[in-house]
Amino acid sequence: MSEFIVIQVGQCGNQIGSAMWPQILQEYNVPITPTTIQETPTIKNQSDYRFSSFFNVSKAKQDIQFNCLQDLIDNKVKARAICIDMEDSVVARFKTGKLKGLFDDKCLVTNYPGSGNNWAEGFCEHGPQYQEVILNCLRHSVERCDSLHGFLTMFSTGGGTGSGLGTFVLNMLADFYPKIERFSTPVYSTGTEDVITSPYNNLLATQKLLEHATCVFPVENRCLLNIVNTKYRKTFMGKGGPHLTMFSATDDMNRIVVDMLLHLTSGSRFPGRLNFDMNEINTNMVPFPEMKFISSGFNHITTSGGITAKSTSSRQKEEMFLAACHRSNQLIQVDPLGPKSVLLSSTLIGRGDYIITDLQSHIEKIQAKAKFTPWSKKSMKLALCNVAPNGQKAALFSLFNTTALSGLFVHLKGHFDSLFRKKAHLHHYTKMNNFDMNYFYESIEAVETVLQKYDELEKMKPLNVPRLKPQIR
Ligand SMILES: Nc1nc2c(ncn2[C@@H]2O[C@H](COP(=O)(O)OP(=O)(O)OP(=O)(O)O)[C@@H](O)[C@H]2O)c(=O)[nH]1
Ligand SMILES: [Mg+2]
Structure with a gap:
């Protein structure tokens, strides 16, 4: 049985996490409150269904049928999650809100007041400062796994904490657990940019994703917003009606990301007649090390x-x-x-x-x-x-x-260039201890290399292998 550790970093990563865990529990028929139990449960016996892939259940408790969140808390079951943010408001909700008790206090890392939408602050300042604390969280979580299969990291690339500290953590995972898969779901704000420095943060984070993740399932806020606009709200928006803003749609957008993550991990959580595990996805989907970004899609039926x-x-x-x-x-x-x-x-x-x-x-x-x-x-x-x-x-x-997918990289590079050409906002990065301009140059080079590879593959001609003709004697 394989286990996964989810690492949620920054506001976006933790907001997606807070939408994901109730949904995972729901799939195992463990609703937050007992009143919402379904009449026909999706699964009948949790112990048959790899509940411990995403939850740490002690050996003695593995045959218990959990009926609601309170059962989990009474039996000291914990989500295999590490929640990191350099401000405390989102992670604090895990201590007091509806998921109270599901997370291990030893795996919640917070500070104040954040990383100021600055990748360099997240990566170069908070990274080294919190390395030991985060390493302890990792060790604590890894020790509670029998057969750790992968880490799943979630963060936005546009801000400072998720983007900078999130990719610092990815770097740590590659150094300390090189044989364990490192899956990542970065949220790009391309097309809905609401952070002025996001072109820098996006590009710097992308280079680290290319370097340290084994497989990347990116998400763009503009796509999520379009899906929400056209599908979920169609019935009562009306033609020409007001369009949703990012702000009012965030919960619905996050639910789409959660659906994607539930599909992606379904083979690791449930059996199948043609079963798959996430490491198979990596082997089958990534033909070259730098071609690790993968597009995902599904029928968005709620x-x-x-x-x-x-x-x-x-x-x-x-x-x-x-x-x-x-x-x-x-x-x-x-x-x-x-x-x-x-x-x-x-x-x-x-x-x-x-x-x-x-x-x-x-x-x-x-x-x-x-x-x-x-x-x-x-x-x-x-x-x-x-x-x-x-x-x-x-x-x-x-x-x-x-x-x-080259479209994403072209967009990232174009936005980066327009800011970088004028050196606008650059002093916020260069003033950080341990930051040097090579971070920018390496990022530009990494993105250009990927673009070149996409271009070569696009131009590759299909092989025309003639079929063997039967020999006439
Ligand atoms: N889809 C989605 N996008 C989000 C969410 N929260 C923030 N974003 C986007 O992510 C980008 C900013 O990243 P945040 O996650 O807020 O930043 P952070 O990682 O907390 O970093 P700092 O606050 O700068 O320290 C913006 O483009 C936001 O629109 C969310 O819950 N869902
Ligand atoms: Mg923040």
């Missing part, structure tokens, strides 16, 4: 709007497939099956009422529509997870490693 009929019709599955691959449902701005995309690798994960032939028919459609590298057309990763998202009968999750 619990209330999910498929609840006894079985899922083939028409519904077809709709789910189209939705999961459509550009409007990608969490990063790409069109995986569009003309500017060459697929380096792809994964489809069917959850719940899905069988292998459903996935195979989806694959044929992708093969007919998309462009591929010489090696990637015939080999797609398929996986089935027995348990559907909470309240749904079935769901489809897609992952694409595509050259269209």
Whole structure:
């Protein structure tokens, strides 16, 4: 059984975490309050379903059926989470709010007043200052795992703490636990920039992600906002009605990120007829070390709007497939099956009422529509997870490693250049102890290298291997 440690850093990382843990519990039929127990539970026996992948349950308590959060607290069950922020307001909610008692106090790290939207403050100041404290949290969490499989880090790249200290932690993980997978979900504010120094922070964080993460599942706030605008609020927004602001939509946006993380980790948490674990995703999806950014998409059906009929019709599955691959449902701005995309690798994960032939028919459609590298057309990763998202009968999750991701890197570099050319706001970075201009130069170089690689792969001609003709004697 494999275990994961979730590391949430900064405001954004911790806000996503605070939306994620109740949802994970809900999938195991452990609601926050006992009154919301479902009539037909998604799973029947928690001990069969790798509850301890994300929760530390002592050996003696592993056969207990937990019915609500209070049961977990009474039995000293803790989320495998480390919550770090250089201000204390978001993490403080874990001590007093609805998740009170779920987190280990030894794994909450806070300070005051934050990292001032400055990557250098997070990475160069708070990093060294908190290294020992964070290392103790890591050791404490790792010692409570039997077979640690991976770390999952979550933070935004636009501010200072998540971006700077978050990537410092990634660097620590690579140094101290080099053999353990390091998955990361960075939230980019590209297109909805609300932090003036974010072009610097985004680029500096991206270089560290490229260097230290094993696999990156990026999310762009503009995509989340579009999904929220067009899907969730469609019914009562009306045509031409007011558009949601980032501020009012943040909870809904975070719920989409949480759905993605639940799909991504579903194979590690539940069994499947064609089971998969997250390390398989890394092996299958990352063809070259620098090509580790992966686009994710799925049918955004919430619990209330999910498929609840006894079985899922083939028409519904077809709709789910189209939705999961459509550009409007990608969490990063790409069109995986569009003309500017060459697929380096792809994964489809069917959850719940899905069988292998459903996935195979989806694959044929992708093969007919998309462009591929010489090696990637015939080999797609398929996986089935027995348990559907909470309240749904079935769901489809897609992952694409595509050259269209170059759009993100072009955007990051363009925004960075416009600020850097004028040296605007630069003194905030250069005044930090341990910061030197090489951080900027290395980041520019790393992004340019990735762009060059995408370009080469896009231009690569598919191999035309002639079929062997049968010999006539
Ligand atoms: N999707 C999403 N984006 C967020 C959330 N909170 C902040 N952001 C975005 O993240 C960027 C700023 O990062 P924060 O996470 O607030 O910053 P931080 O990591 O706490 O760093 P400092 O406050 O500068 O020390 C902005 O672009 C915000 O719009 C959130 O809960 N969800
Ligand atoms: Mg903050």
